[in-house]
Amino acid sequence: MESTDLKNELPDDAQFDAWYRTHLATPLLRDDGFSGRVLAALPTSERNSARKRRWYCIGGGVSGTVIALISLTTSGSLPPDLPAFRPDLADSLAKLTTPAFFLALSTAILSLWVAFRPKFRLLPRI
Amino acid sequence: MTDSELIARVLVSDDHAAFGELVTKHQSAVRNFLRHLTRGDAALADDLAQDTFVQAYRGIARYRGTASFPTWLLGIAHNHWRNARRRQRTVPVEPEHLDALEPQPSVVNLSDLKHDLGQALDRLAPDERTAIHLCYQQGLSHSEIADVLQWPLGTVKTHLARSKEKLRPLLAAWNPQI
Numbered sequence: 001m002e003s004t005d006l007k008n009e010l011p012d013d014a015q016f017d018a019w020y021r022t023h024l025a026t027p028l029l030r031d032d033g034f035s036g037r038v039l040a041a042l043p044t045s046e047r048n049s050a051r052k053r054r055w056y057c058i059g060g061g062v063s064g065t066v067i068a069l070i071s072l073t074t075s076g077s078l079p080p081d082l083p084a085f086r087p088d089l090a091d092s093l094a095k096l097t098t099p100a101f102f103l104a105l106s107t108a109i110l111s112l113w114v115a116f117r118p119k120f121r122l123l124p125r126i
Numbered sequence: 127m128t129d130s131e132l133i134a135r136v137l138v139s140d141d142h143a144a145f146g147e148l149v150t151k152h153q154s155a156v157r158n159f160l161r162h163l164t165r166g167d168a169a170l171a172d173d174l175a176q177d178t179f180v181q182a183y184r185g186i187a188r189y190r191g192t193a194s195f196p197t198w199l200l201g202i203a204h205n206h207w208r209n210a211r212r213r214q215r216t217v218p219v220e221p222e223h224l225d226a227l228e229p230q231p232s233v234v235n236l237s238d239l240k241h242d243l244g245q246a247l248d249r250l251a252p253d254e255r256t257a258i259h260l261c262y263q264q265g266l267s268h269s270e271i272a273d274v275l276q277w278p279l280g281t282v283k284t285h286l287a288r289s290k291e292k293l294r295p296l297l298a299a300w301n302p303q304i
Contacts, residue, residue: 016293023239026158029157029158035146038146041180
């Protein structure tokens with residue numbers, strides 16, 4: 001009984017399907033720049049990000065070192081005779097408060113932040 | 127180049143151009159599906175489609191190849207739409223956009239047929255409409271529809287059968303043989 005019903009339904013279903021496929025066929029949507037927008041929104045590849053992070057890290061470290069050396073040289077506090085150099089804790093701490101040191105430290109910290117924070121919002125395309 | 131070859135290039139060399147080809151090939155299906163789900167809101171559909179492709183790019187390593195790539199994309203699109211609907215509670219229905227969903231019939235009296243088809247589809251439950259869309263407008267098989275919507279196969283068949291039963295009398299005037 002059930003199989004007879006199924007057989008009776010088959011031609012109807014086939015006609016219905018054919019009619020529907022003809023009249024409900026979805027027209028193809030033109031791209032209209034959609035693919036370009038998607039590609040622009042793709043995240044930077046992990047490989048590129050890692051390479052860039054490494055360069056930011058190296059760049060930041062070098063910049064920080066250069067700024068620190070310049071500040072020490074120009075302030076005249078670089079010891080002329082290193083073996084005879086005896087660090088004075090008070091002097092060392094006082095030097096930490098100089099603007100140049102802060103600049104160096106800030107640069108180093110910022111570079112590390114940029115390097116290891118992939119979704120740094122100020123630099124979305126790095 | 128086939129989808130598999132393009133996917134391999136994306137996986138191996140992170141080839142954006144290859145992914146671009148995949149987007150170009152499948153954008154129409156994904157955007158049409160999302161326009162159907164958002165009831166013709168083209169702007170929202172395109173935003174969701176963009177999110178779909180970005181998500182697909184991020185997760186392409188998890189594509190196992192058990193379903194076809196477009197089926198996998200439609201599944202992601204469906205999830206994005208569900209999440210968006212959950213966030214917004216209601217997705218706006220803009221009747222003037224419904225024309226974009228309608229087919230382009232090749233027979234006489236196109237606007238009347240379009241109108242009747244639209245009205246007939248509106249009588250269906252949302253799930254039934256989606257099943258009909260995926261089956262007849264996207265040309266997916268029953269098992270592919272089950273993959274996209276994460277329904278049991280039996281549920282897909284039931285929805286389609288029920289939809290056909292509802293549509294048959296509504297559209298009988300256009301073709302008494304159906």
